[in-house]
Amino acid sequence: MDEGQWCLIESDPGVFTDLIRNFGVTGVQIEELYSLDDEACSHLKPIHGLIFLFKWRAGDEPMGQPAKDTDQIYFAQQVITNACATQAIINLLFNVNHEDVKLGQILSDFKSFTKDFTPADRGLVLGNSEQIRTVHNSYGRTQLYEVLQPPPTKDDDIYHFVAYVPIKGKVYELDGMRESPLEVGVITDGQEWMDVVRPVINQRIAKFSQGEIHFNLLAMVKDRKMKLQEQLEILGDAADPTEIAHLHEELNAEHEKDARQKLENKRRRHNYIPFIVELLRVLAKEELLVPLVKESIEKRRVEEIAKKQIKTEMKME
Amino acid sequence: MSGAMFANARAVQGGSTNGFLLEIKAGRSNLVTGATAEKKKVVADKTKGLLFIKQSNDQLMHFCWKNRETGAIPDDLIIFPGDTEFLKVSECMDGKVYMLKFKTTSERRLFWIQDGNPDADKDLCQKINDLLNKPPVGRATTRGVSETRNPAFGGPAGITALHPGAEDLGAFGGLDQNQLMQLLALMNQTNGGDQPLLSGLPSSAASLLGQPEASTDNTLAAFNSSSQTANANTLANSSSGASKKGAVSAAEYSQLQSLLAGIKIPRSSKNCDLTDVLKGEKVLDVVRRNHGNFTDKVINVEEVPESSTTVTAEVEGTIRQPQFQQAVGMFGYALNSGQLGPVLQQFGMSEEVVRQASDGDALGFAESLTNAERSRAKEEPKEGGMVEVKVEEGGPIEEPREPEPKRGKPDDEPDNMDLD
Secondary structure, eight states: OOTTTTOOOBHHHHHHHHHHHHHTSSSSSEEEEEEOOHHHGGGGGGGEEEEEEEOTTTTOOOSSSEOOOOGOOOOOOOTTTHHHHHHHHHHHHTTOOOOOBBHHHHHHHHHHHHTSSSSSHHHHHHHHHHHHHHHHHTTSSSOGGGSSOOOOTTTTTEEEEHHHHHHTTEEEEOOTTTSSSSEEEETTOOOOOHHHHHHHHHHHHHHTTOOOOOOOEEEEEEHHHHHHHHHHHOOOOOOHHHHHHHHHHHHHHHHHHHHHHHHHHHHHOOEEEEEEEEEHHHHTTOOOOHEEEEEEEHHHHHHHHHHHHHHHHHOOO | OOOBBBBTTOOOOOOOOOEEEEEEEEEEEEEEOOSSSSSSEEHHHHHHHEEEEEEEETTEEEEEEEETTTTTOEEEEEOOOEEEEEOOTTOOOOSSSSEEESSSSSSSEEEEEEEESTTTTTHHHHHHHHHSSSSOOSSSOOOTTGGGGOOOOOOHHHHHHTTTGGGGGGGGGOOOOHHHHHHHHHHHHHHHHOTTTTOOOOOOOHHHHOOOOOOOOHHHHHHTTHHHHHHHHHHHHHHHHHHHTTOHHHHHHHHHHHHHHHHOOOOTOOOOHHHHHHOHHHHHHHHTHHHHHHHGGGGGGOTTTSOOOOHHHHHHHHHGOOHHHHHHHHHHHHHTOOOOHHHHHHHOHHHHHHHHHHOOOHHHHHHHHHHHHHHHHHHSSTOOOOOOOOOTTTTTSOOOOOOOOOOOOTSOOOOGGOOO
């Protein structure tokens, strides 16, 4: 990766989990949420914060008030292109006060170094932290070269990550593109912070046009294996064997998920060019390449004609 | 511009305005004490040089002097608007001498024009003062990042230099933005050797402009994108290429960039969709039959001992993997746009195959590759005589050597142990 560049990062729980582990953070992992209903996410508790990814549009009305107690909040503005995944993670993590969560050397250093800086300066320092950038960039896809990239089309929209996090009885939205954190709600007695953030995010999702699924929601939760181990310890040997068996099952599932994510991340970094070239070669050797290519060209031609016909029909109407 | 990848969004926008905004052949001059303490003498250094101004992708203005004899850039000064004034030293009668004067300090930099063209320095003062004091506003700013703030100070050296043991640097919190940046710029200067620490990056437009012919070197560097040397070369090539074209303003650059971004490859009848070709049962059967050819071209599953997957499963699963399909899409794009030739050359493909690929002719490529494989089969009639091609030898086409994060590995293990 070129000097100073930050690559795009795929919004995937496996990538994010691996990313924070490689920063040296322990005690948390990232899970994708498909629903904000309490039932759907209760097993993941404690949920330390949410990372919301959506199609960024200029001039979106802020939902919430600029935060007043900014000295209680760690907030870094984004000044570097493409850094927003790491940006959102850092904004979230640095506001989590939980005994389980250990930042590790890289991020602890960064936090203490920037604690008295302005949000903009924190963003600058982040953009120039080589250690953090190196970890971030290791998730970029292997690319041929920028000259070889297809030009961006209008369909390639800009996506953006923001973090939602509870801090001292209030819920904040931390968006590196804004001037300050936004207070989106107050946690009243007997309420959980997820109850406060749920309507905020639901409202936001509702704003996207129907049928559009261009957002996703990641939750920073307690390390699942750690949680399950703790539960097993608390239960002890005297507990209901079916309950213990169930926990073991869940633990196994976590291990399997870990392995699967590791494979995926390895594939993300893999250079497939030698495979492709070899595949073309054997296809050629087996006299299959020419027919396949012809088939594809023909298919394209038919599609083009179909498209033109649709256009003409539309004009006729 | 802030982007995050979602699903298959694949655009990477280089946020840089690269290329020199101004350049002129000039040498350095030194001020030495003259006959009396008040009088100073300007003494020209004969070294051939180039004075240039560039804006790095963080939008900071760099005032640089390059030694044309060695290629080194001993001066790379980050100039903030209002900090400096560029003047003609009219007292100097022999030769054209100019001075960069810092307003807040007594620092002065002197230069003498080496360009033979008498008009080379026409309006030089105005041009330089405009660039340094009213830098072009980049296009990469987004709402919430105000345009006047000059975000970021570029190179990685600054913070990392401050970083070790940076536990208690609370005092820095009292610095304002400019002071902080100047401090870091200073550290950059003392930190570096001859290399410019804050060099800009070639945007795709700049690279294209610099090397319209998309030379072999450039494209090959593609396959080596993590290799420092190749990158440095590409970088150097494209910036020198751009500089040959003379000064291009940042505004013009961004215009060109959006123009280039809009260019679509003509939908030629020779184009095919490679992602369509390399999928399906037929192709999978071929992979299965030639399993041995691919075992060393997939990820090393043994490095993920937790997973119970096997090499066989990985080989057979590859063509269904989204990561593979994405790579095929990119490869196909390169093929259709005639950029694949040099790459195939690296894989030892014949001239005819390379030529067809360079024409962006997918069918011609397929046909010539088939012919080549046919004649190769004749030469080696043995069953299974698939030649192991010199894929691994070239180096540049091997798996890019990204610094792999150490995952649960002892810290003292050298990084290069990760490789294969």
